[in-house]
Amino acid sequence: MVKVKICGLMEEKHLQAAVDAGATWIGFMFAKSKRQISIERASKLAKLIPSHVQKVGVFVNPAEEEVHNAVEAVGLDYVQYHGCEGPSFINNLGYPAIKAISIRSYEDVEKASHYDVDYYLFDAPGTNYAGGSGHVFDWSLLDELSIPKNRVILAGGLNSENVSRAISQVEPFGVDVSSGVEKDGSKDSDLIKRFIETATTTSVLK
Numbered sequence: 001m002v003k004v005k006i007c008g009l010m011e012e013k014h015l016q017a018a019v020d021a022g023a024t025w026i027g028f029m030f031a032k033s034k035r036q037i038s039i040e041r042a043s044k045l046a047k048l049i050p051s052h053v054q055k056v057g058v059f060v061n062p063a064e065e066e067v068h069n070a071v072e073a074v075g076l077d078y079v080q081y082h083g084c085e086g087p088s089f090i091n092n093l094g095y096p097a098i099k100a101i102s103i104r105s106y107e108d109v110e111k112a113s114h115y116d117v118d119y120y121l122f123d124a125p126g127t128n129y130a131g132g133s134g135h136v137f138d139w140s141l142l143d144e145l146s147i148p149k150n151r152v153i154l155a156g157g158l159n160s161e162n163v164s165r166a167i168s169q170v171e172p173f174g175v176d177v178s179s180g181v182e183k184d185g186s187k188d189s190d191l192i193k194r195f196i197e198t199a200t201t202t203s204v205l206k
């Protein structure tokens, strides 16, 4: 079954909807974004998350100190690097890591092979911010991967209408969504439930 990450949660009711519907990862956005959350607020919300659901902190070119503080205060299980962080920066920090890579071309896909991380998150390039644009990239660029599929998380403009197609085509380990579970600019519990149900009931076998 495909794993699901719901990203950019800021309110208790939406977090609860994601947990109840079976999310594997909950993402807190610490980088500059309309979904940015403070460490204090994320720490409070994190206390409501059961231990089988993993907490991911999303950063864009952070200072090391910033990452250490958030991991400790929030109890993050993974750090998602969504900027231009290099392999040595990520390795030196030493936390379980997800490296996001913006995909415009096959050369971008190949950048994944430079990193030794737990998961590779392939996303569309950002517009106002480094990610969370709601745009889809050309999934066929992932047809020939040099990294194992069980390390791939697909992101970028996913929603309950296109996620089944995305899973059938890319066969990722997980999918990640932010804008696609929002209504009028805010997260929506029904959209979160529908997305998780659709993704987790889609067969990964072609």
Ligand SMILES: O=C(O)c1ccccc1N[C@@H]1O[C@H](COP(=O)(O)O)[C@@H](O)[C@H]1O
Binding pocket: 007, 008, 027, 029, 031, 032, 033, 034, 035, 058, 060, 082, 123, 129, 130, 131, 132, 133, 134, 135, 155, 156, 157, 158, 176, 177, 178, 179, 180
């Ligand atoms: O969500 C944001 O605002 C954001 C800002 C800066 C870096 C990453 C961000 N979000 C990440 O992008 C993916 C895809 O978002 P979407 O589904 O296309 O809206 C999202 O899941 C976050 O991991």
